[in-house]
Amino acid sequence: MSYRQSSSYDPYAPSPALAPARPFNWVQWxxxxxxxxxxxxxxxxxxxxxxxxxxxxxxxxxxxxxTVVGLSLINSRRAGDVDLAPELAPARRRWTLLTIAFCAAILGAATVITFMGDR
Incomplete structure (x- = not known):
């Protein structure tokens, strides 16, 4: 077994898929x-x-x-994962919102430029 097969040595190793959360809610049913x-x-x-x-x-x-839509609805709610740094949650949320706002601004500008055409 190489070091890449273990998530304890490789920070980029994918985490295992978590099971759908139980009990099922109305969306999962x-x-x-x-x-x-x-x-x-x-x-x-x-x-x-x-x-x-x-x-x-x-x-x-x-x-x-x-069946594909049903599977995605079943997997829409997963069991919780352990947050290894809960004190960084507000900073992660802030950076996520800033990134989304930046991407939305870029997409909005590109849309305006595209629809302006050759004026």
Missing amino acids: SGVALEVVGFAGFLLYITGKAGWTAPVVANGTPFMLL
């Missing part, structure tokens, strides 16, 4: 419902294409999109 509907619809599409049942669904893409 909505994601579960979308997953079930999407999976059932896609299963109907596959069985119809294979000839096992009468083709009920003509296109499986919307059901695949439902």
